[in-house]
Each structure stands twice: as C-alpha cells, then as structure tokens.
Amino acid sequence: MVDRRWSLLGFLVACSLLISTVAPAVADHGSLHGLNPADMDLSVDPREDFYRFANGGWLDRTDIPADMGSYGVFAELNDQMQIDLLALLRGLEESDTLEEGSDQWKAVQLFAQGMDMDQRNEERLSPILPFIDDIDAITSLEELHAYQQGAIFESVGGVLSIYVSPDLNDASIYAPYLSGPFLALPNRDYYLGDDPSFEEIRPLYVETNAELLGYLGYSPEEATAAAQASYDFEVFLAEPTLTREEQQNFSLANNPMSLAELAEQYPMMNWDQFVDTLGMEDVDTLIVTETRYLDALAGILDATPIEVIKDYLKLEVLWTFGARLDQDIYTTIFDFSGRVLSGVEESRPLEERVLALLNQVYPDAVGQLYVAEHFPPEAKEQIETLVDELVIAFGDRLEQIDWMSEETKETAREKLANLGVQVGYPDVWQTYEEAELEDSYVLSALSAQNSEVRESYAEAGGPVDKTEWTVPAQTVNAFYSPQRNAIVFPAGILQAPFFDYQADPASNYGAIGFVIGHEITHGFDLQGSQLDPDGNLNEWWTEGDRERFQALNDLVVAQYDAIEVLPDVFINGQLTVTENVADLGGIQVAYDALSNYLEGEGESIDAVLIGPAEPVAGATPIPAATPDPGAVLETLATPLAEASPVATVQEFTQQQRFFIAAATVWRNKTREQSLMTQILSGVHSPGPVRGTQPSRNHNAFFEAFEIEEGDEEFLPPAERVVIW
Ligand SMILES: [Zn+2]
Numbered sequence: 058m059v060d061r062r063w064s065l066l067g068f069l070v071a072c073s074l075l076i077s078t079v080a081p082a083v084a085d086h087g088s089l090h091g092l093n094p095a096d097m098d099l100s101v102d103p104r105e106d107f108y109r110f111a112n113g114g115w116l117d118r119t120d121i122p123a124d125m126g127s128y129g130v131f132a133e134l135n136d137q138m139q140i141d142l143l144a145l146l147r148g149l150e151e152s153d154t155l156e157e158g159s160d161q162w163k164a165v166q167l168f169a170q171g172m173d174m175d176q177r178n179e180e181r182l183s184p185i186l187p188f189i190d191d192i193d194a195i196t197s198l199e200e201l202h203a204y205q206q207g208a209i210f211e212s213v214g215g216v217l218s219i220y221v222s223p224d225l226n227d228a229s230i231y232a233p234y235l236s237g238p239f240l241a242l243p244n245r246d247y248y249l250g251d252d253p254s255f256e257e258i259r260p261l262y263v264e265t266n267a268e269l270l271g272y273l274g275y276s277p278e279e280a281t282a283a284a285q286a287s288y289d290f291e292v293f294l295a296e297p298t299l300t301r302e303e304q305q306n307f308s309l310a311n312n313p314m315s316l317a318e319l320a321e322q323y324p325m326m327n328w329d330q331f332v333d334t335l336g337m338e339d340v341d342t343l344i345v346t347e348t349r350y351l352d353a354l355a356g357i358l359d360a361t362p363i364e365v366i367k368d369y370l371k372l373e374v375l376w377t378f379g380a381r382l383d384q385d386i387y388t389t390i391f392d393f394s395g396r397v398l399s400g401v402e403e404s405r406p407l408e409e410r411v412l413a414l415l416n417q418v419y420p421d422a423v424g425q426l427y428v429a430e431h432f433p434p435e436a437k438e439q440i441e442t443l444v445d446e447l448v449i450a451f452g453d454r455l456e457q458i459d460w461m462s463e464e465t466k467e468t469a470r471e472k473l474a475n476l477g478v479q480v481g482y483p484d485v486w487q488t489y490e491e492a493e494l495e496d497s498y499v500l501s502a503l504s505a506q507n508s509e510v511r512e513s514y515a516e517a518g519g520p521v522d523k524t525e526w527t528v529p530a531q532t533v534n535a536f537y538s539p540q541r542n543a544i545v546f547p548a549g550i551l552q553a554p555f556f557d558y559q560a561d562p563a564s565n566y567g568a569i570g571f572v573i574g575h576e577i578t579h580g581f582d583l584q585g586s587q588l589d590p591d592g593n594l595n596e597w598w599t600e601g602d603r604e605r606f607q608a609l610n611d612l613v614v615a616q617y618d619a620i621e622v623l624p625d626v627f628i629n630g631q632l633t634v635t636e637n638v639a640d641l642g643g644i645q646v647a648y649d650a651l652s653n654y655l656e657g658e659g660e661s662i663d664a665v666l667i668g669p670a671e672p673v674a675g676a677t678p679i680p681a682a683t684p685d686p687g688a689v690l691e692t693l694a695t696p697l698a699e700a701s702p703v704a705t706v707q708e709f710t711q712q713q714r715f716f717i718a719a720a721t722v723w724r725n726k727t728r729e730q731s732l733m734t735q736i737l738s739g740v741h742s743p744g745p746v747r748g749t750q751p752s753r754n755h756n757a758f759f760e761a762f763e764i765e766e767g768d769e770e771f772l773p774p775a776e777r778v779v780i781w
Pocket residue numbers: 072073074075575576579636639
C-alpha cells in the first residue's frame with residue numbers, strides 16, 4: 058500500500074494532477090478523433106447541467122468496475138495502458154527473443170514469477186522471514202538504532218528514514234533528507250483527526266494489523282494486544298509530525314544539520330555509520346524535514362516497550378511486502394486498503410497487480426516497450442508545440458495580471474523562461490545492471506528496488522541531472538516538479554481523449570491544454586512560488602504581492618467550500634486550494650492558447666468545425682461517421698447513430714468544443730467510500746467539479762453557451778475568480 062519509490066521522495070514529491078488511482082477493465086475509444094457524441098447527452102440543456110450535457114452518454118453506460126473505487130478517463134487510460142503492456146509482455150514471454158540478463162528479460166522473468174501464484178502460495182511468508190528474524194533479534198534501543206541503519210534495504214523506513222532529492226537551498230545538487238516515521242494509514246489525520254469516518258476506520262485498521270501478525274504465528278490474543286499497542290505507538294509517532302497545512306510550507310522542512318549537530322541532538326543514532334551504511338561516505342549534513350518529531354522521538358522510544366517497537370517494524374514489513382506474497386495475506390491487505398479505504402468489492406486481477414509492480418521497479422524497461430508501440434514521433438512533435446504555445450500564453454497573461462507588481466513579475470518571467478519541459482519519455486532510459494533475479498517474486502522485486510535506492514544514495518552531494526525522469530513514461534498523470542522547475546507529461550497521459558494528434562485543435566486545447574496550463578501555474582502557486590527560478594527556497598515575491606495572492610486564493614477557498622458533493626459533505630476548500638487555483642488558471646491559459654492558435658490560422662473561435670456553412674479552412678477534418686467495424690460494435694450499444702449525432706457535434710463552435718472537452722476528461726464515477734477518502738485526504742476536487750467549476754469562472758464559457766442569470770450554471774461575474 059505504500060509505494061516505496063514515492064515515499065522516498067517524501068512530501069517534496071512533484072505535484073501531480075490527480076490522486077493516484079489503481080485500475081482494471083476495458084475501454085475502447087474507437088476510431089473517432091476528438092469529441093465523441095456517444096459520450097454526451099445532447100438532450101440536456103448545457104445551461105442547466107453542463108456536466109451531464111458533456112458526459113451523459115458516458116455516465117449512463119459506465120458502471121464502476123467491482124475492483125475499483127472510482128472510474129473515469131484516468132482509469133480508462135490506465136486500463137488501456139495495462140492491456141497494451143500485458144500484450145507486449147506476453148508476446149516477449151512467448152517469443153523468447155530477449156537476451157538473457159537484459160533489463161527487459163529481467164522484467165519479463167519478474168512478471169512470470171509474479172504470475173506463478175502456486176509457487177507464491179507454497180512459499181507463503183518464507184522469503185521475508187529473514188527480515189522478521191532481523192527485527193526479532195533486536196533487544197535494546199541501541200540495537201534498534203543499529204538495525205535502522207540498513208533497514209531501508211529490507212524496505213523498512215521505521216522511525217527514521219533518509220531519502221535523496223534536490224537540495225532545497227541549492228537545487229543543482231542532491232541532498233540527503235532525514236524524514237519522519239513509517240505510518241501505514243494515508244496521512245497523519247487518520248491517527249489524530251476527529252472526523253467520524255476516521256473513528257470508523259481506526260478499529261478496522263487495528264483488526265487488520267492483528268490479522269497480519271497472525272501470519273507470523275501470533276495467537277489471536279497476542280496479535281490483538283500487539284496490534285493495539287503498535288497502533289498507539291503510531292499515534293505517538295504521528296503526533297509531532299508536520300500537519301498537512303504545515304507541509305505546504307517548504308521552509309518548515311528545510312533544516313540542514315551537520316552530523317555533529319545531529320549527534321548532539323539525537324545521540325542514540327551513530328550518524329556517521331548510518332550515512333556510511335547507506336553508501337553516502339562524503340555526506341556531512343542532512344536536511345531534517347521533521348524537527349519537532351526528531352525532538353520528541355527519543356522520549357517516545359524511551360517510553361515504549363521494545364517489543365511494541367518491534368511489532369510496529371514487523372507490521373511495516375508485512376504492509377510493504379504482503380501484496381507480493383501469498384493469496385491469504387494479499388486478501389487481508391486488500392480487505393482493508395481496498396474495501397475499507399476505497400469501498401472496492403473485488404481486487405484487481407493478478408496480472409494487473411504484477412504489472413503495477415513491474416512499472417514500479419523496472420519503469421524504464423517497461424516504458425520503452427510502451428513508447429515504441431503507443432507514442433509515435435508525430436505525437437511527440439505536436440505535443441511539444443502545444444506545450445510551447447501554452448507557456449507563451451501563460452507568459453502573456455502574466456504580463457496582464459494587475460495584482461502582481463513589476464518587481465515580482467521580473468523574476469516570474471525568469472522562472473517561466475527556466476521552466477523545464479519533459480514530454481513523452483526520457484532522452485536517456487534508465488538501466489538496471491545491479492538488479493538481480495532472485496528465487497522468489499518478492500525478493501526479485503526488492504533487488505530491483507534496492508538497486509535504485511543505492512543509486513539514489515550514491516548521488517547525494519552530486520549534481521542534479523535536470524533531464525532525469527522521476528516518473529515512468531507509461532504513467533497516466535501529469536506533474537510539476539518544484540525543485541526541478543519542470544512540467545512533466547508522460548506518454549501515458551498523452552492519449553485520447555486527453556490528447557490525440559489526429560483530433561481537432563479545440564478538443565486538444567480543452568483537454569490536454571487545460572492540463573498543461575494547470576501544471577505551469579504550479580510553479581507560481583502557494584507552494585511553487587516558495588522556490589525561485591533555480592528551484593531554490595527563496596522569497597522572491599514582495600509582501601504586497603503575497604498578500605494579494607493569498608486574498609485571491611481565499612476567494613477560491615470560499616467558492617469551493619460551498620460545493621456540496623454528498624448530502625452535507627462539502628469540499629475542503631483549504632486542503633484543495635492549490636489544485637483548484639491550478640484548474641482555474643489552466644483553463645484560462647489553454648483558452649488563450651487556442652485563441653492564439655486560431656488567430657494564427659485565420660480562424661474564428663465562433664466558427665463551427667464542419668457545419669451548415671463553409672468548412673473551416675485549415676482545421677484538421679474529423680473523419681466522417683464511418684468508424685471501423687469494431688468501433689461500430691462498441692458504439693451501437695449506446696444510442697449513438699440514430700440522428701447522426703456526429704454531424705450535430707461537428708456543429709459546435711471551436712469555443713464550445715473547447716469547454717466540452719474540458720468537461721469530458723474529468724468525467725468520473727466514484728463510490729461513496731472512495732469519495733469520502735478523497736474528500737478527507739485528497740488535494741484535488743472530485744472529477745465532476747474539476748470538469749465544470751473552472752469553466753464557470755471563465756467569461757467565455759457563458760458566452761459560448763449563452764448562459765444567463767437564472768440558469769443553473771450561471772455564476773455572477775462578481776463571483777468569478779481569475780488569478781492567472
Ligand atoms: Zn496539480
């Protein structure tokens with residue numbers, strides 16, 4: 058449930074576009090390019106229910122698969138990515154053409170090990186028992202601290218973990234960060250928050266922990282007592298860690314301390330030995346992200362029986378590896394992570410779970426396969442142009458905004474000029490020479506993971522390679538990386554309906570353009586703006602600009618706080634403000650970029666694509682309604698063809714198509730429990746809100762659909778917020 062690759066990056070992880078989702082099932086986009094009328098409900102008045110108008114067809118025909126908490130475009134694309142990759146992996150497995158020992162050979166072998174459930178069931182927990190023995194051997198706090206030094210290579214972060222990331226004070230070099238404890242629940246609030254749903258979840262979590270300890274031979278009574286004590290210990294550990302609000306202030310995490318200072322502050326750890334064990338011989342300073350926690354830790358450990366600490370460590374091993382072991386322990390983990398936290402009824406098919414691990418531990422070996430088949434050079438070329446246009450449009454808007462002073466704008470221009478752009482896949486693929494094939498699935502995966510962990514530690518103190526990718530190319534998501542000051546659009550998201558190089562421009566600007574604009578604004582939001590054009594923590598805003606920006610953000614907080622997503626459940630405007638502001642900015646920037654594009658082509662934003670009048674010159678024509686036979690089969694299940702709705706859709710203006718596309722990519726169905734988890738812990742608003750609320754803050758939306766006072770979708774001009 059905890060993805061080591063990401064937890065290592067701590068909370069400085071790049072800002073992603075959506076909460077990560079897991080996926081399965083099937084989707085077929087057919088042969089249509091751009092908007093698909095079968096996804097819409099043309100009988101609905103867009104002025105009354107725009108989301109339904111844009112997505113009604115899709116909403117009517119889509120059920121949330123039993124193995125998912127929610128379903129939408131991200132999940133559909135993820136499904137497609139998995140189908141594509143599984144076909145490629147199976148082909149390689151059967152063809153036997155891979156060179157033994159090559160990265161792809163290792164990935165294919167790992168896939169086979171993961172799929173061999175009989176073998177896994179036979180081994181049960183035996184591959185990881187040596188890790189449990191290491192914990193059992195601890196008899197004192199001194200031995201605990203010796204154990205901690207190398208625990209990361211057994212995937213245990215324990216009470217003190219170290220990861221490597223660009224230095225907050227000099228983003229051109231990698232720095233080691235000392236962070237907080239392992240917590241199995243999604244965040245600190247689950248331990249300390251007073252929302253009733255947390256109170257329901259906590260006893261179920263403790264029960265699950267008891268069940269997990271049972272696999273290690275604990276009697277039911279021992280397991281229940283140990284699980285409760287371990288939970289209480291976690292609460293003590295969670296308490297002094299940064300709150301979610303505090304985490305948004307990067308300077309609170311920026312506390313460089315020399316090893317000598319650390320030795321004075323926290324003498325229980327032999328710091329020189331710790332960094333040596335991790336392979337960071339030249340390191341003499343760590344950036345402490347959790348000072349309050351470090352201050353409290355010795356006291357917490359002193360007050361806790363060593364057996365309780367050991368049970369906590371064992372549970373971390375079980376949470377980390379459980380899903381890679383036998384069916385029984387997987388089921389225990391799924392019953393909590395899937396059923397309780399997401400309301401999911403069934404687990405994902407085995408092959409998808411194994412593929413997910415491959416994507417995690419051999420991301421580039423698998424990514425190369427995907428890109429070669431599913432991301433043509435034409436697509437890369439076109440999306441690069443599109444990103445350039447969005448950057449220009451953002452720059453133009455920056456010049457025009459009246460709340461930012463010229464002084465701040467000067468540095469903002471520099472930051473925009475420095476913005477790194479990563480599109481599709483890395484220029485240089487990562488290799489996995491150190492990864493070994495072991496005799497069990499779980500240990501083969503760990504070997505690959507450890508090779509990456511060792512590599513990242515070895516980089517501490519060295520230069521940051523700004524072209525390096527930190528996410529797999531097959532990821533269905535987009536990112537802004539604050540310290541690299543870079544926007545990242547992996548090939549996985551550069552697929553229809555987000556992006557289709559054969560679709561009409563308005564559809565692409567409304568869908569992926571919105572996303573690109575969203576990511577660009579992150580460089581200048583409440584968090585991104587704490588870092589300067591070089592990615593260093595530096596205040597470059599005047600006090601007045603900060604105040605005006607904060608006041609504008611507060612308007613967005615209030616606007617979203619008022620949105621009810623379930624009876625009496627409202628969006629947490631504060632928790633989601635940064636992402637909402639990015640959505641509001643994203644649609645403004647994308648709309649400008651489309652206007653610029655059309656102007657360059659001599660086209661009008663009011664022009665229809667192919668309508669009763671003249672076809673628009675230069676626009677990429679939408680293929681006539683002669684989809685391939687497969688697509689017809691797919692779409693006939695829906696009330697598509699009757700009144701030739703393709704022609705109707707083509708009668709929409711560019712402006713209308715833009716806003717429809719912007720609503721389409723956020724279509725989503727979510728189970729109630731999953732929605733509650735998102736509201737409680739997610740930084741993004743739910744899909745249906747993201748698909749319409751940004752448009753409702755854009756004047757052109759009201760113009761495009763002639764929405765007026767009295768219409769449901771109307772938002773009075775005085776309430777519309779435009780920041781970027
Ligand atoms: Zn975002």
